[in-house]
Amino acid sequence: MTERTRAREREAEAEVSDTRLYSPKYVDWTLAEIERSKVGRIVVRNRDRPWDVSAQAQSKRYLSPHEPELQDTALQDWEVFIQTIPVRSGKHRHQGGLIIFVLEGRGHSVIDGVRYDWETGDAMLLPLTPNGVEHQHFNDDPDRPAEWIAFVYWPLFKSAGSETQQIETSPIYDTWMAREKQKENEMTTTAPARKRKT
Numbered sequence: 001m002t003e004r005t006r007a008r009e010r011e012a013e014a015e016v017s018d019t020r021l022y023s024p025k026y027v028d029w030t031l032a033e034i035e036r037s038k039v040g041r042i043v044v045r046n047r048d049r050p051w052d053v054s055a056q057a058q059s060k061r062y063l064s065p066h067e068p069e070l071q072d073t074a075l076q077d078w079e080v081f082i083q084t085i086p087v088r089s090g091k092h093r094h095q096g097g098l099i100i101f102v103l104e105g106r107g108h109s110v111i112d113g114v115r116y117d118w119e120t121g122d123a124m125l126l127p128l129t130p131n132g133v134e135h136q137h138f139n140d141d142p143d144r145p146a147e148w149i150a151f152v153y154w155p156l157f158k159s160a161g162s163e164t165q166q167i168e169t170s171p172i173y174d175t176w177m178a179r180e181k182q183k184e185n186e187m188t189t190t191a192p193a194r195k196r197k198t
Helices: 025-039 154-159 171-190
Strands: 058-063 078-085 091-094 098-104 106-111 114-119 123-126 133-139 146-153 165-168
Touching: 078 133, 078 154, 133 146, 146 154
Parallel strands: none
Antiparallel strands: 058 078, 078 146, 091 133, 091 165, 098 123, 098 146, 106 114, 106 133
16 A cells, blocks of 8 residues: 655745734623623613504513613613503514513413413413414403513524514504504695695
């Protein structure tokens, strides 16, 4: 058997003009996260947070890496929000990994076609599944809305490849959008006509 010898040519050293200083942004990001943990806001006051309307329902966010007004909090990896459901939420599909704790009321959720009843003090866990979890929440008490708080840990949510697919919108959203459309139409029909230049 013959021996083979392989010679490897050494690459030329980079010229100074071809060289850059490597300072990865994740180091800066990590240092900023550490600093935020030390000096960030600890208390997020209920009175300071607005109610939002979305395709899901009416909600109020207390922590979110996506909200500009919440960039000064000590934690940035969590999404924490309250949701109020007078009748039903929107139906949507996304990767699970979500924890919901029922603050008030009673109702049920349909998760991948299976009904789960819940009431004040119960916790619901949306599982991580390969194709995501289709779910919708319903209030079973016509006299008062149900309210729950949700906790999403964004690093897990993102690493699971979560993508939200809206299937059906909530009545709150539908009412809001109809009202906004009506305002827009009223502004269009009551706007003074422009005179043509001749």
